[in-house]
Amino acid sequence: MNILYPKNLCVALVIAITSLCSLTTKAQEQKSTWIWYPGDFEIWLSNDMQNRRTERGTFFPPFWRMDSHYVLVEFHKVFNLTEPEDIEIFAEGRYNVKINGKMVSGYPKKLTIPAGQQKINIKIHNQGHVPALYIKGKTIKTDNTWLVTFEDKEWIDETGKASDQSGTTYVKAGTWNFNTPDNKPSAFKLATRPQEAINTEKKGNQQVIDFGKNTFGFVKLHQLKGKGKIQIYYGESKEEALGTKTCETFDIFDINNVSAKDSVLELSKAFRYVNIVTDPEVSIAKVSMLYEYLPMKDRGRFTSSDAELNKIWDVSKYTMELTTREFFIDGIKRDRWIWSGDAYQSYLMNYYLGFDSESVKRTTLALRGKEPTMSHINTIMDYTFYWFLGIYDYYLYTGDKEFIELAYPKMQSLMEFCLQRRNKDGLMQGLSGDWIFIDWADGLSKKGEVSFEQLLLCRSLETMALCADILKDQKAKDFYSAEAKSLKSKIFNYYWNESKQAFAHSRIDGKQTDNVTRYTNMFAIFFDYLNAQQKQGVKQNVLLNDNIQKIMTPYMRFYELEALCAMGEQNYVMKEMKDYWGGMLKLGATTFWEEYNPAKSGAEHYTMYGREFGKSLCHSWGASPIYLLGKYYLGVRPTAPGYENYTIEPHLGGLKWMQGSIPTPKGEIELYVSTSEIKVKSPVGTGTLKINNKKKPVCKDATIKTVGKNQYELQVEKGREYLVKL
Amino acid sequence: MNILYPKNLCVALVIAITSLCSLTTKAQEQKSTWIWYPGDFEIWLSNDMQNRRTERGTFFPPFWRMDSHYVLVEFHKVFNLTEPEDIEIFAEGRYNVKINGKMVSGYPKKLTIPAGQQKINIKIHNQGHVPALYIKGKTIKTDNTWLVTFEDKEWIDETGKASDQSGTTYVKAGTWNFNTPDNKPSAFKLATRPQEAINTEKKGNQQVIDFGKNTFGFVKLHQLKGKGKIQIYYGESKEEALGTKTCETFDIFDINNVSAKDSVLELSKAFRYVNIVTDPEVSIAKVSMLYEYLPMKDRGRFTSSDAELNKIWDVSKYTMELTTREFFIDGIKRDRWIWSGDAYQSYLMNYYLGFDSESVKRTTLALRGKEPTMSHINTIMDYTFYWFLGIYDYYLYTGDKEFIELAYPKMQSLMEFCLQRRNKDGLMQGLSGDWIFIDWADGLSKKGEVSFEQLLLCRSLETMALCADILKDQKAKDFYSAEAKSLKSKIFNYYWNESKQAFAHSRIDGKQTDNVTRYTNMFAIFFDYLNAQQKQGVKQNVLLNDNIQKIMTPYMRFYELEALCAMGEQNYVMKEMKDYWGGMLKLGATTFWEEYNPAKSGAEHYTMYGREFGKSLCHSWGASPIYLLGKYYLGVRPTAPGYENYTIEPHLGGLKWMQGSIPTPKGEIELYVSTSEIKVKSPVGTGTLKINNKKKPVCKDATIKTVGKNQYELQVEKGREYLVKL
Incomplete structure (x- = not known):
């Protein structure tokens, strides 16, 4: 099987890059690493990054609230030592050390901890940077099993006795890849x-x-x-x-x-x-x-029989490389801010490229910031909802419950904020200070109750129910499920237009408006909210209907093409991709753009926001072919968290052949698909290879099941290689 | 009239000190001053100060949450210029400048602002220190009339048009006494x-x-x-x-x-x-x-015929001088933290000493910190309530509505936090993480529903109603008034014991406990919650009853003696003061202590918290004679906000004569009282001099009214001097 990337090369790459990037491997879990209050480094770093923007030499900061780290935090962990142990302590900030409740004098840098059960508490204060801790010992090491709080409430009574009921909430410490004492979080540089x-x-x-x-x-x-x-x-x-x-x-x-x-x-x-x-x-x-x-492992790959498509994939990858930095940012020239809607697409592309979960977590935490919740994320209502959706996908792709546990309280309070802003009909409408964005589109109405926002809220509520279920919060799960169900039925009652076979754009003063736009309709498809007939209606009346206002941003093209792919229109989408992204390449693009209108010419392409060079020519949302090619052509997607189950449903979409690697939490799924054969090897879970073929395929490595007319399935077990002849 | 302090000396003192301290005079309002988001400098400075504590060489920080300033803020003000004006801009942090919505290139230090209506917006980012601004021009100056926000929500659409409905909340900028460009808030030093x-x-x-x-x-x-x-x-x-x-x-x-x-x-x-x-x-x-x-004006004074008492007053004043610093702190040796209960007493003493309103405001803001409200102030339930009470008194003594406006939203959310923590009977009881402090007293029970906490909550609700009224928030006023009324009736129903003629200490499992302590009973007196008969009951059965657990801290002695004074027991209290504070002086005290038990001897006095020298020998709550002598012997207290009305009800308490100055927002009330005459001069409002004398006093400067047996009154108008012969 020579289609898979040479094993030796893969391993060599991993070794070369591990020391630089953020892999969570077993080996690393056993090493000491700098720890902090979870989310605090992310907030601090995002402040630093987002306030670096300049426009024509002028400082240009964000217009939403920037939060700060907790300036005083306490870390602790209990160890059971079979023998005394020497430790070295490194802290970012003023600190003190308690061993089993007894304060150690001064600012100890080295200590010998006696044998037996030992509780180590360290309290650190740092106003300008994040209080952080690194301890190196034989068995005593700082890692994410340490607990941390921003108020230990350790008061004493008049006899000096400490309170025995502090009511303090401890959470697991935050970490990244700061694995040596010298590699301090405060000194982070790309x-x-x-x-x-x-x-x-x-x-x-x-x-x-x-x-x-x-x-x-x-x-x-x-x-x-x-x-x-x-x-x-x-x-x-x-x-x-x-x-x-x-x-x-x-x-x-x-x-x-x-x-x-x-x-x-x-x-x-x-x-x-x-x-x-x-x-x-x-x-x-x-x-x-x-x-x-940002050093990152090279994991997702794609090549095919179409050189232009390969170039599109390569340029998309480079676009993503440039916009995956301290965080997933929008574009490299202008904002360099963390925009939730943009980041959401970066997450999805990342699952088919670097699968860098640390970047997803960092970005998610930075976007959420701290309590109190007083505004939508980035002030944009839709961007609040994408934040929830990002967590839904993160769990599906990674199976990482620990992060759900960390995020859940922040999800609950943000959802509470949203639910309290519903109007008397239980719908969300722009209140003072809410930006209804949806897309950059001429004259797009944001008035009244926009159907798109309700749809995203509904999916967000489903995400809440999912996470409540993961954390066994049955009462909350029931609540969110009921809210989602009720809202879904309202969405159909209020917006679905039977004669148009499509969702209306909005409701004003309790009445459905005439306008139909693509947004709600296309999302409803890949959210799987529509039955087969409705889907066909949307496809014909909206997606393939030139009378409906066209989408001009790669941002919404992402979803439009996804919706079409989800309905099996890979051949059509292939043509669109080659036209649209190929169009940018023909204009000399070396990275993909914030917006592309083929009708424009020359330097006209560079204008936006009323400024001659306002447009960003490297915008993460321009890189969507990575996602489409991985999910809908190579056709790989998880169906159970962390790829424990997944499907492979290849669509050549007119290509002669294609091959690629799809990253998973446990390595890459390697796939080659041509008109005559499919080769696959997976390191993870149980996959279902779905084949649409005129005749029954042949595979000596597994049994092929017939599941419908021209529909065949084959179970893919991890560690084995399969060759299917079509 | 030679009893009043020589005028020339007073004036000279004022001139000498004005440049150093925090007077809000008209002259200063017209000068430029550094401005910031209100409360942010206070929070930043309190972090700095409170994290300076060391104990035996070891860093010893607080155990409650420390908040941070907003790292990115926007300042603006609209000016109407009759001619172009040159301004100089000084900022702490990275900044940008917009004039009438148009960004100025770079980091301008000098600008010429054209004539006409001009809106100046300046946005500043600073992670480690408070974003602060100073602008110097002929008419354009930074002061507390500038507006400021931490999220301006100034998004633009795809055409570059800014949003016209930002929903941003602007508040008036915070200031203190940083009146020159070089005198930067970040470089603050005492x-x-x-x-x-x-x-x-x-x-x-x-x-x-x-x-x-x-x-x-x-x-x-x-x-x-x-x-x-x-x-x-x-x-x-x-x-x-x-x-x-x-x-x-x-x-x-x-x-x-x-x-x-x-x-x-x-x-x-x-x-x-x-x-x-x-x-x-x-x-x-x-x-x-x-x-x-902290440089502060020398305003309140007291001398008398009793040399020991004068020493007590002088040492109290020095104790206050030492503990009035960046903020009102507890004591100088140990915590140097801002404790709300301690600060509350400092405020009261301050009204009879330096009348330094800036210190009261700084301390109040620092104590409150930021949202979200998750714990009681300093984690102590009673300390939350003292925070409200401090605002009640602040308004009464200063009449400063502007500060009420700033504090009100913070008061509302803190009260909301409290009300949500009530139990099914509508009472507050220690939940996990709540410290019920009351006092350092051996074996004092904190179990169940302690009556003292309910009493303080009731007064806090009354404070809310008062402030809601000031700000014309009628709905809130009605709500808080009704809650206060309902709680007051519960306090009597649940805790007042008819046979004991006293409030019980607590209720456990819905039943009044047997224990009677001084706390609730004495506060109820000066809160004026009791009728005359109940007051006498409390006085005899509690205050003057040696079988009731004695108070050992000057902290609660403060209130105990206040309650006795409020009932006319000045002679008794004079003896107590001389015994208790005189007792410390006899032991060589040069400042007053955190706790004093006359039964101890020698170095025993220095122990506390189980530590040989644990006790603080300079504790602000030790300085209460300042308050008692000012309010209950000189007998001056406001009865309408800012001393627009006030009473002077002197009690010699056994002294031959006493004289003093009582600061008000508009200067000092000067008073001399002896067994044969009273002299008074006031710069403020309308006062009522109340005289208890066997015969009708004589005054050629005003009419003396007889208001009861041996009770006479005389109206004191501002700017005039009165001599009353007894």
């Missing part, structure tokens, strides 16, 4: 590597440097010398770099270097082109850059 | 001044330095030279400084100074004695200190 330009055009005191593709990092000025001003204009397009009056980002500063020295700019920026204008007395020998990135 | 020791005993490599009285500050080692260890043991008593194994605080460090240099220790400490032990090669030429203090 990795960098040098990258050279491919072309430089010099003209007088101006030089325009081309890095060959859209990229992200720190411009490096080699052998910088002289006295005077340096102006650096960044461009995702050459037009932008040259458009000094309208480009989105620049750096302007003065130097006075008697002797030449290399200089790396402070803030990383997005660009393909850099336009540098200097005063006459300033000289620069060369311009290069430090590419800045 | 003032210091050099102070010399009065005695040094040297013996070998040890020297014990006596500063003559308990004090607070930074030890300064002059001409420190050599190599080796320095051990500094601090003592509020000589025994403590010498008790190197048990003293509460010390500093131990190594030096290696080739040439001699002066060295000031990093953390300020409380001490009268400093015991310094050095390695042989270390030499110190001299030891002095930098006394650390």
Whole structure:
């Protein structure tokens, strides 16, 4: 079987990357790691990242509330030592140490803990950074089994006796990949590597440097010398770099270097082109850059018989690489903020690419922030709901109950916030301060009770019921299930239009509006809320109907194409993908865009928000082919949490062959599909390979069941390889 | 009239101190001042202060949640300029500037604002310190009329148009006394001044330095030279400084100074004695200190014919001076935390001493912290209620409605927290995590529904109704009034014991317990919840009954003596004051203590919490004579907010004469009272001088009304002087 990636290469890659990235392997669980109050590092880091945005040299922060870490936290764990043990203590902040309730003098860096049962408590204060702890001993190590709180309520009475009923809530400590004492959370930086330009055009005191593709990092000025001003204009397009009056980002500063020295700019920026204008007395020998990135394992792969499609997948992957950073961000040039709707799509693509669960968790925690809940996530109602949906998917793909346990109280309070904002009909409508976003679409009405928001709320309630069930909170499960059911029936009563065979866009003053848009209709398909007849109605009357307002953003294209795929329209979607993403490639795109309208031409493509270069040319939501190709062409998706069960339902969609790797929590499912054969090997759970073929396929490795006309199934067990002849 | 303090001296004092302290004068309102999100500087500073505690060299932080400032805030104000105006901008943090919605490029430090209506928005991000702003222009100045928010929700649509319905809540900016660009909030430090020791005993490599009285500050080692260890043991008593194994605080460090240099220790400490032990090669030429203090105007005064009483008042004042710092703290040696119950008494004493409203507001805001409300203030149920009571008094003494407006939402949510924790009988009982403190008293039961807590809740509800009324929130006023009324009737039904003519201590399992304690009974007197007969019952059966458990802390002595004073027992209380506080003075106290039990002797007095020197010898709650002498002997108290109306009801309590100044928002009421005459002059409102005298007094300055047997009244108008012959 030579279709699978050579084993040796895979292993070598894993070894090379493990030390840099965030794998949760058994080996790591046994090592010490820096710990903190869960969510606090994420909030702190997201503040740092999101406040790095500049627009034309001006600081440009978010417009929602930014929370902070708890400045004073207590960590503890009980150990049973068979012999005395020496430990080393590293803390970020002022700290104290108690052993079995007895305070140790000063700020001990090394201690010998006696044999026997020993409770270690450490309290740390840090205002500017996250209080964090690292302990190294033979058996005593900091990891996520330590408990932590932000108020231990350890008061004493007048005799010095501590309270015996503190009522304190302890949670498991947060961790990531800070596995050595020197690798402090407060000093977190993404990795960098040098990258050279491919072309430089010099003209007088101006030089325009081309890095060959859209990229992200720190411009490096080699052998910088002289006295005077340096102006650096960044461009995702050459037009932008040259458009000094309208480009989105620049750096302007003065130097006075008697002797030449290399200089790396402070803030990383997005660009393909850099336009540098200097005063006459300033000289620069060369311009290069430090590419800045999150080290991540290379897991999901896709190649096929179609070179353009392969390019689409590769550029999508690169787009995702650029936007998967401290967190999943929207785009690299402009916001660099964490937007819940954008992140939600990044999660889904990530499951078919790096399967980096740490990035999903970090982003989820950062988005949620802290109590009190006073606004929607990013102030956007739909973005609140995507946050719930992200957790639904996270559990399905990873089976990680521990994270559900951590997130559940935050989910409950956010849902409570939503439910309290319903109107008298039990529907959600934009209240003062609520942004109803849905999509960037000309003239899209946000008035009244928009059906799309109710649909997302319904799915969010189902997510709540699911999580309540996982955590055995039966009462809550019943409550959320009942609310979901009741809302679902309202959605059909209020919005489903029998004559149009479609959901209406909204209700105003209690009356269904005339308008039909794609959003609610397409989501209802892959939420599986419609029966077969309704689905066909939606497909014909909405999805394939050119009279319905078209979608212009890759953001909503994502869902539109997913809905079509979910209805078996892979051939149609293949054509759409090649047209739409292929269209961007034909225009020279090296990363995929925030918005693409084929009707525009030239530099028109770069405008948005009324600004000449307002559009982001590397936007995570542009990378959806990764998701579509993995889930609906290779056709792999979990049906039980963590891929304990899953289906493989390949659709060539017109391709001669395709092959790929689909990451799971336990390794990659390797798959090759052609018109004549299917090869599969899985490291996880039990899969069902579903084959639609004119004749019954042949497989010597397993029994093939006939399940319908031209419908066959084959059970895939982990660790075995299957070759199916069609 | 020579009894009043010489006018010239008063004025001189005011002038000398104004520049240092926190007066809200008209002149200051017109100056620029640093502004921030209200409460944020207070929270940040309280974190800083409260995490400075060490115990025997070990970091000793609070055990309740510490909140943080908002890291990203937006300030704005609209100006109408008749001509263009140059402004200078100073910000603590990264910032941007918008003029009439248009972003200004970069980080402008100077700008010219055009004539016309101009809205200035400035957004600042700062993680480690409080985002703060200072703008200096001819008419454009930062002050508390600027509005501020932590989420402006200024999103834009795809055309770049900003949202027109943000739903953002703006509040008035917070300020204090940071009135120059260089005087940054983040660099706040208390003032210091050099102070010399009065005695040094040297013996070998040890020297014990006596500063003559308990004090607070930074030890300064002059001409420190050599190599080796320095051990500094601090003592509020000589025994403590010498008790190197048990003293509460010390500093131990190594030096290696080739040439001699002066060295000031990093953390300020409380001490009268400093015991310094050095390695042989270390030499110190001299030891002095930098006394650390909050500059405050000297306003309240008291002297009398009794020298011991005058000493008590002076030592009380010094005790208050030491514990009135960044905030009103409990004591100087140990906690240095902000305890709501302790602070509440400091507020009351402050109204008869410095009348420093800024300190009251800072402390109130710091105590409340931020949402979500998950625990009682300092985790103590009674301390939550004192927080409400503090606001009641603050309004009565200052008439400051603006602060009520700021505090009201925080009051509402804290009250909501309390009301939700009531049991099925509508009473508050200690739930898991609630500390029922009441007092340090041996064996005091906290079980069941303690009557004292219900009484404080009732007064807190009355405070809510009062504030709702001030802010014209009629619905809330009705609600809180009804709750207060209902609870008051429960308090009488459940706890008042007719046969004992007293309130019972508690109810357990729905049944009144046998125990009677002083707490509920004495508070009910000065809350004026009892009729005349009930008051007499309480007085005889509780207050003057030696079989009822005695109070050992000056904390509760405060209220016990207040209750007796409120019933006209000034002669009795005078004796008690001289016994109790005089008792401490006889033991050499230079500041008043956390607890005093006359039955103990020698160094026994210094023990507490099971620790040899656990007791704080300078505790704010030890200074209550200031309050009692001002309110119940000089007899001055407001009866309408801000002293618009007030009474003066002097009681000599056995003294031959007394004289004093009582601060009000508009200056000091000056009063002299002897057995033969009363002199009074007031700068504020309308006062009623109440005189109890065997014959009708004579006053040529006003009409004296007879209001009962031996009861006379005289109306005091502001700005006039009155001499009454008795």
